[in-house]
Amino acid sequence: DIVMTQSPDSLAVSLGERATINCKSSQSVLYSSNNKNYLAWYQQKPGQPPKLLIYWASTRESGVPDRFSGSGSGTDFTLTISSLQAEDVAVYYCQQYYSTPPGYTFGQGTKLEIK
Amino acid sequence: QLQLQESGPGLVKPSETLSLTCTVSGGSISSSSYYWGWIRQPPGKGLEWIGSIYYSGSTYYNPSLKSRVTISVDTSKNQFSLKLSSVTAADTAVYYCARQGSDYAVSRHWGQGTLVTVSS
Numbered sequence: 001d002i003v004m005t006q007s008p009d010s011l012a013v014s015l016g017e018r019a020t021i022n023c024k025s026s027q028s029v030l031y032s033s034n035n036k037n038y039l040a041w042y043q044q045k046p047g048q049p050p051k052l053l054i055y056w057a058s059t060r061e062s063g064v065p066d067r068f069s070g071s072g073s074g075t076d077f078t079l080t081i082s083s084l085q086a087e088d089v090a091v092y093y094c095q096q097y098y099s100t101p102p103g104y105t106f107g108q109g110t111k112l113e114i115k
Numbered sequence: 116q117l118q119l120q121e122s123g124p125g126l127v128k129p130s131e132t133l134s135l136t137c138t139v140s141g142g143s144i145s146s147s148s149y150y151w152g153w154i155r156q157p158p159g160k161g162l163e164w165i166g167s168i169y170y171s172g173s174t175y176y177n178p179s180l181k182s183r184v185t186i187s188v189d190t191s192k193n194q195f196s197l198k199l200s201s202v203t204a205a206d207t208a209v210y211y212c213a214r215q216g217s218d219y220a221v222s223r224h225w226g227q228g229t230l231v232t233v234s235s
Contacts, residue, residue: 001178040221049211049225050162061223093162095221102150102175102220106162 002026002099006092006107012115019081021110023094028074031098038098041070041079044109045090053092054079081112089113117142119212119226127206127233133199137212137226144193145170150215152222153186153197155208163208167215168195202233 003026013019029038037057042050052061054070057077067082081088094107123135137151144151152167166176168186176184185198199206209230213222 038219049213049228050222052221052223055219055221095162097220100175102152102167102215102217103177104164104215104220106164108161 002029002096002105004094004096004105004107006094006110008110009108010111010113012113013081013084014115015086016083017115019084019088019112021079021092021094021112023072023077023079023107025075025077025096029096029098030074037073037077038096039070039072039077040095040097041068042093042095042106043088043090044093050093084112084114086114117214117224119214119224121210121212121226121229123229123231125230125232127202127231128235129203129233130201133197133202133206133210133231133233135197135210135212135229135231137195137197139193139195139214142214144188144195145190148217150175150217150220151188151195152213152215154211154213154222154225155206156211156228157205157208165197165199165210167220169217204233207231207233 005024007022039057041054044050058070069080071078091109097104118140120138127133150167153165166186168174183200188195209228211228212226214224
């Protein structure tokens with residue numbers, strides 16, 4: 001099983017500042033035949049289901065503000081919010097969809113708050 | 116617009132079977148482009164994939180739950196269902212249904228979730 005580990009567990013950032021969340025997989029999620037990383041990021045606000053933000057590690061979902069960006073390859077990935085807005089307060093999860101599809105596994109989540 | 120809605124009892128007794136149904140509207144569950152999955156989230160904790168089903172009836176389960184899980188599909192009703200047997204307090208969670216792509220398994224569409232509490 002691929003284990004996803006996020007850091008930090010929680011993060012407090014001032015409005016307008018950059019927020020960075022890291023995700024590490026226990027094995028590579030880069031599929032060599034298509035050179036794609038099977039890694040997604042979700043945002044979850046209280047009382048709501050998760051919302052897909054980014055897939056293929058760096059492809060922004062339609063309608064997601066461009067202040068959200070994803071980077072990384074292989075086993076190490078980052079979600080960056082370039083200028084934190086109040087509405088970005090949420091828990092963020094990374095997800096791998098590389099192993100045994102359609103199954104997937106999530107990181108433990110990172111809680112993002114306003115400083 | 117695609118919508119998914121979970122339904123079922125909110126309270127289940129220990130050792131009994133949890134049963135939930137997901138009703139899909141605004142799209143066909145018989146599409147070859149998607150899987151239909153169940154994911155759960157214990158209160159205050161993270162997300163766990165339970166299993167998925169294809170319209171043909173092919174099923175895929177989380178190995179950690181496989182012995183207790185059954186997922187089925189009813190294409191005539193545009194629904195799919197989850198049964199989890201021998202439940203304990205550790206199965207208390209918000210249960211979500213979601214659509215997953217068949218080419219890559221991310222979930223763009225989710226139900227709102229339903230809280231199931233296991234308690235006597």
